[in-house]
Amino acid sequence: MLSAPGLLFFILGCAALTAPYMTLAANRIVAGDGFRAWQLAAPGPSVLALGVLAAGLAMGVLGAWPTLRVIGAALGLGALIWLLTLGSTTLLDGAGEYARVSPAAGFWCLVVVLALLLADGLTNLSPGPWARLGILGVILGLLAALLTSGLLSQLSIMQEFSSRKPAFFDALSRHLWLSLGSLLLAAIIGLPLGIACYRKPRLQDTLLPALSFLQTIPSLAMFGIMIPLLGWVGDTIPGAQAIGIAGIGFAPAFIALVLYSLLPVVANTAAGLGSTPPAAQEAARGMGMTFIQRLAKVELPLGLPIILAGLRIVLVQNIGLAVIAGLIGGGGFGAFVFQGLNQTAIDLILLGALPTVALALVAGVLMDILVALTQPHTRHVSESAP
Known part of the structure; x- marks a missing residue:
């Protein structure tokens, strides 16, 4: 065949x-x-x-x-x-x-x-x-x-x-800080918001459209919006520039990535918690569990695969979007891409593009494995294995 x-x-x-x-x-x-x-x-x-x-x-x-x-x-x-x-x-x-x-x-x-x-x-x-x-x-x-x-x-x-080895590993470090750091902050902000949306559907009806609107803003425009805003903060607030807040550089790229990350985190958290079977919720209530207990012992464990799927979307998305941060001095592999474009050096472009693709593929596979391990059937098989 x-x-x-x-x-x-x-x-x-x-x-x-x-x-x-x-x-x-x-x-x-x-x-x-x-x-x-x-x-x-x-x-x-x-x-x-x-x-x-x-x-x-x-x-x-x-x-x-x-x-x-x-x-x-x-x-x-x-x-x-x-x-x-x-x-x-x-x-x-x-x-x-x-x-x-x-x-x-x-x-x-x-x-x-x-x-x-x-x-x-x-x-x-x-x-x-x-x-x-x-x-x-x-x-x-x-x-x-x-x-x-x-x-x-x-x-x-x-x-x-070979001629840019120190700069390459510096770009790798900055790229990981941008993508993983923005994912972590988005999770810290988005998970409580997702829980609140699950608890209060009216909040969800208001918040998710607002976060969806942020997703419609092109990435270059979002980075451009961050430049004057953070430039004003850096010039106005004492000590802001000392901690790296300025119109260009790492800070505007990082904040823009966090804003792009909120919708998948919030939406998938609410959807994951909402996927809990009604029978499981009724059984938890019948056992006298409080809201916090139901959340920690029933709803979050059962909704974890969907929540992790949202984090996977964010991670892969941010690894790709972090390339554009090179335009505003944010560092990462985008610096090589835009240097190569300016010099018409294709191999310099590839030096930035290929590691970005590799990082996104590896991150996607690792997150898929983590999602699979949190599936109820997979957990049951793993726990029952000798």
């Missing part, structure tokens, strides 16, 4: 091979010349690498064995890395001191296709939350080993990283 998604991925992968796989440029700024995958090395290694890639894509077509689809995706990704290393050495040979090689559209399309094939195979295997955590750990470990091995050191993006 054939897998329809696997067949689609096979066709898309074959089409991606017709696009340039790598580019060679005279320096980091000018546009490079594209080279197809079979032009990157001698015929023998190229044919072997392409054969492994084609075999990996073909294994994805077999619908009855999802494990083979996972193995095929892993083989295909390994072949992609092999082609990169072959191409880097071949293209840079005699190209000049300032020459740069970079992955091109064909490579990125194949990465997406094989990642989707891997996700499809894992979905059909239906691993439990702890197995998913283990798989994520293996993937991150392999990625870390690859990046630190030096195999990709000739690529332009790795050279950008």
